[in-house]
Amino acid sequence: MAAAGPWLQPAELTTSGRPVLLQGEVERLFISSIDLEAEENPNLPSLRSGLLALTSHRLLWIDDTSRYAHSIPLEAVIHAFPPKKSIRSMFASPRIRIQVSASRDGKVGIGGSASSMVITIVMRGGKNDPEAFFGKLWEVLKLRSWEVKEVKEKENLGELGVSALGEGPSRVRTAVVGVSGILRKEQEMWESTDKSLQEAFQDLNALMSKAREMVALAEKMRQKLLSGSSAQANPSDEDLGSKQEMQDWLLSVGIASPVTKESAGALYHQQLSRQLADFVKVPLDKAGGMIALIDVYCLFNRARGTELISPEDLLQACVLWEKYEVPVMLRKFDSGVMVIQSKAHSDEEVFARITNLAQKPDALRKGISPSDAALTLGIAPTLAKEHLINAESKGLLCRDVSPDGFRFFVNLFKEFDPTNMFSVKDDGFCKAWLSAATVASA
Structure with a gap:
């Protein structure tokens, strides 16, 4: 843990170095080369040259090299000061100061804080726009997305209280009598419809918040399914089928906060690469550790919803995996086919399964096709x-090309003695092949 731990809250990261988002939290902006300083208290250590992520709930400072992160809850932000414009500031790194609530010992927090402190956000390198960052920060602070859940709970309690007092659905309504009663009923209906429309469409962020809640719920259900399947020793076929169907449905729900060029800016491909590394872990596990790049493109874009990416962006994100410590890699076969592969995937294990398949009596006589191998390996x-x-390139198989397509046979050439080509060993593949051919001709 970094030295800033005593005064900033720790934040959790994924295996690829991406921040683990809270329920309903959405990423808003990424900027690099950022320092965090507590100018009023020089005894508190500063954070140097990290990645700063602005979300709807927090400010996250991430150290890419050491894989640790700290957070500042936006709920603790009392005020944000705009960047100063002066001749002196033109020759210095832009600075944005935020006043946050803190405890007496200088730890930034929320609720029950006895004092406050000023944290300075220093933008190094000259590539960041302080005005754009402050505008986005101010916009997020005004939205106060972290209060949505609390407000909903209060509204639910209020509705229960009103109903208990007889002012809700159980209250006594006046009778609808005559023309005035009909007009009053018509007016109430139009007012109710207008109110429903206003509540549904007045705030797009509220609609997006609903979608994020559904995605978070789906992710929670997926984790519960995964933990339940690992805990159950002998699940029935019906249970396995229902769980598989549920996981496929959850996969189609989508990513709660997809990386976009608007939020990540110059860090777009870097953050897209990390998010993709987190996303492909589940499809890779289901596909046996390897999946075609075109299939990943379809799955990833489906999960991103309307925030589609181009094939070039996907390829560039995969290439960047070489620079990061992620459990996946991009692989290109000699034929040009590109796949995404788990680093835990073993070619030797695949070769062993293929060799065992090629030694079966039917395979010794007729060979194996790509479809036969696909059924055995559980892949495309x-x-x-x-x-x-x-x-075949490793010398394990031999190829036969016919009008019916490719057929592969176990390599029998290794069984022959170059000094005596007509001798047959008493054991080995050649003996098994002769036995299978004899049975077939009988």
């Missing part, structure tokens, strides 16, 4: 064909 036929060609 295109990827199975690449594995077969790769096994």
